[in-house]
Amino acid sequence: MATFRCRTCHQEDAAVYDASRHACPRCGSREVQFAIGIDEMPDPLIDAILELADGAEPLDRDREED
Numbered sequence: 001m002a003t004f005r006c007r008t009c010h011q012e013d014a015a016v017y018d019a020s021r022h023a024c025p026r027c028g029s030r031e032v033q034f035a036i037g038i039d040e041m042p043d044p045l046i047d048a049i050l051e052l053a054d055g056a057e058p059l060d061r062d063r064e065e066d
């Protein structure tokens, strides 16, 4: 579930985010911000985030050092 905050009607509530229609669910204003839960993010975006996280600090503690 995503939450939205609208700068036009000042409503703040939970709503299903529709990426194809970025507008306030209450008044239809485009001056709205969405906070999207990770379960609603598109898969390519999640993959990109995980890739960044992997690249930042590889976890290979078992590697032998010589």
Ligand SMILES: [Zn+2]
Pocket (backbone or CB within 6 Å): 006, 007, 008, 009, 010, 011, 024, 025, 026, 027, 028, 029, 032
């Ligand atoms: Zn609104």
